[in-house]
Amino acid sequence: MRFDNTYARLPERFYTRTSPTPVKAPRILKFNRKLADELGLAPPTDDAARAAIFAGNVVPDGAEPVALAYAGHQFGHFVPQLGDGRAVLLGEVLAGGRRLDMQLKGSGRTPFSRSGDGRAAFGPVLREYVVSEAMHALGIPTTRSLAATATGETVLREEPLRGAVLTRLAASHLRIGTFQFFAARRDEEAVRLLVDYAITRHYPHLQGAENSALALFNAVLRAQARLIAQWLGVGFIHGVMNTDNTSIAGETIDYGPCAFMDAFNHMAVFSSIDMQGRYAFGQQAPIAQWNLARFAETLLPLIDADKDASVRKATEALETFMDVFRGEWLRVMRAKLGLLREEESDFDLANALLNVMHDADLDFTLTFRSLSSRLEGEASVEEDPPALKEWLATWRARCERETAPAAERRRLLDAVNPLFIPRNHQVERALQLAARDDMSAFDLLLEAVQNPYEAREDLLHLAIPPKPGERVLQTFCGT
Ligand code: AMP
Numbered sequence: 442m443r444f445d446n447t448y449a450r451l452p453e454r455f456y457t458r459t460s461p462t463p464v465k466a467p468r469i470l471k472f473n474r475k476l477a478d479e480l481g482l483a484p485p486t487d488d489a490a491r492a493a494i495f496a497g498n499v500v501p502d503g504a505e506p507v508a509l510a511y512a513g514h515q516f517g518h519f520v521p522q523l524g525d526g527r528a529v530l531l532g533e534v535l536a537g538g539r540r541l542d543m544q545l546k547g548s549g550r551t552p553f554s555r556s557g558d559g560r561a562a563f564g565p566v567l568r569e570y571v572v573s574e575a576m577h578a579l580g581i582p583t584t585r586s587l588a589a590t591a592t593g594e595t596v597l598r599e600e601p602l603r604g605a606v607l608t609r610l611a612a613s614h615l616r617i618g619t620f621q622f623f624a625a626r627r628d629e630e631a632v633r634l635l636v637d638y639a640i641t642r643h644y645p646h647l648q649g650a651e652n653s654a655l656a657l658f659n660a661v662l663r664a665q666a667r668l669i670a671q672w673l674g675v676g677f678i679h680g681v682m683n684t685d686n687t688s689i690a691g692e693t694i695d696y697g698p699c700a701f702m703d704a705f706n707h708m709a710v711f712s713s714i715d716m717q718g719r720y721a722f723g724q725q726a727p728i729a730q731w732n733l734a735r736f737a738e739t740l741l742p743l744i745d746a747d748k749d750a751s752v753r754k755a756t757e758a759l760e761t762f763m764d765v766f767r768g769e770w771l772r773v774m775r776a777k778l779g780l781l782r783e784e785e786s787d788f789d790l791a792n793a794l795l796n797v798m799h800d801a802d803l804d805f806t807l808t809f810r811s812l813s814s815r816l817e818g819e820a821s822v823e824e825d826p827p828a829l830k831e832w833l834a835t836w837r838a839r840c841e842r843e844t845a846p847a848a849e850r851r852r853l854l855d856a857v858n859p860l861f862i863p864r865n866h867q868v869e870r871a872l873q874l875a876a877r878d879d880m881s882a883f884d885l886l887l888e889a890v891q892n893p894y895e896a897r898e899d900l901l902h903l904a905i906p907p908k909p910g911e912r913v914l915q916t917f918c919g920t
């Protein structure tokens with residue numbers, strides 16, 4: 442693995458040098474061979490040597506472990522210092538023509554740990570593994586999971602649990618909270634360095650822009666708008682959209698109590714800690730805009746030397762968010778409805794379907810997936826609720842105005858509307874078994890969600906929504 446660590450070249454106040462804490466008995470639970478091959482990463486082939494690296498017992502050549510400093514708004518409240526309390530950045534690997542952060546999560550205490558133990562349990566680690574790989578397969582920007590490694594140690598939560606470490610790859614771990622950390626300390630020089638760093642690493646086409654802070658802001662705004670639109674297209678609820686969990690690169694990051702919905706509900710919330718529904722499904726776009734406002738605040742001194750002018754420029758940029766988001770959302774929804782042409786009424790058509798689904802408790806994933814078979818022949822079946830029958834008739838009339846052949850549109854529908862998502866009840870079941878050393882359910886689920894569009898007979902049971910008694914109503918962050 443070839444490391445080239447640019448973040449560790451930034452001034453010392455951006456991080457703390459710290460090593461992962463060795464664990465008792467490292468054992469690989471899951472290794473993402475496909476990802477390693479794609480990237481041309483070649484960790485040791487020997488199981489023990491590989492486990493030693495991914496558990497943090499051996500620091501690989503070229504790595505320079507650091508815990509990153511960041512702050513963040515958590516559920517609306519500003520915390521001036523969060524930082525990597527249970528993770529270390531090993532370094533940046535150059536792989537597959539890209540530069541990727543390699544991070545160990547659950548690797549022991551760091552100077553940012555506060556009262557935490559710096560560790561992670563099997564459940565949250567495997568949960569992030571399967572959900573992030575599902576997101577990737579769905580074409581949604583996300584951090585990736587390279588390995589899950591058992592530590593052979595116990596972590597204490599409500600009960601004793603088995604410990605694990607996740608090896609995560611990310612475009613970077615720059616967060617809105619990273620900028621906030623320095624802005625809160627009135628360290629303008631650091632914010633300026635971060636702007637340059639973010640542009641060089643993620644938005645190189647902006648190099649030489651007249652107003653680099655504003656250019657970066659607009660680029661991050663667009664990336665967030667696109668990301669949230671994609672989440673909404675698969676029924677994903679992040680659950681903890683704090684500013685420290687908002688990636689500057691526009692990737693989905695920090696999978697905690699996240700969930701995919703089964704029955705559609707505009708305001709679905711699963712996270713046990715989200716009492717007020719701040720991060721409910723339908724709140725995610727306005728919350729992204731709120732987070733971006735916090736980002737803009739950190740950039741104000743750089744946008745314009747004149748304070749009023751700076752606020753005006755930042756506000757103008759921020760106010761474009763809903764339009765940009767709406768455009769991205771429409772693009773996602775048109776594809777999901779098999780519409781290649783653009784018509785004014787498409788926005789209402791998409792919303793009408795969501796309202797029908799909401800009112801009739803229809804399964805989000807399967808309703809969309811069924812559209813390909815409803816394009817020709819009988820649109821509706823007897824069991825369909827009347828409101829859905831009516832909507833399908835309108836949709837079919839709209840589809841008549843498409844020019845591409847129906848077979849092609851049918852194929853495209855099945856290529857964007859997944860059959861498999863990591864359904865809560867299946868994830869929970871897989872994790873429960875994994876905690877007892879039975880990875881069979883986890884492996885099957887992973888296989889299904891890694892090929893979400895392919896109707897494989899032997900996996901079809903994983904596409905079925907939960908029966909009333911199987912529904913998982915709450916998810917936990919498990920930290
Ligand atoms: P997250 O829930 O991943 O967004 O984390 C929020 C903050 O809590 C970050 O600063 C984490 O590093 C910290 N944190 C979460 N779990 C632990 C833990 N077990 N030990 C130490 N710090 C933690």
Ligand code: MG
Nearest residue numbers: 685686694695
């Ligand atoms: Mg976090």
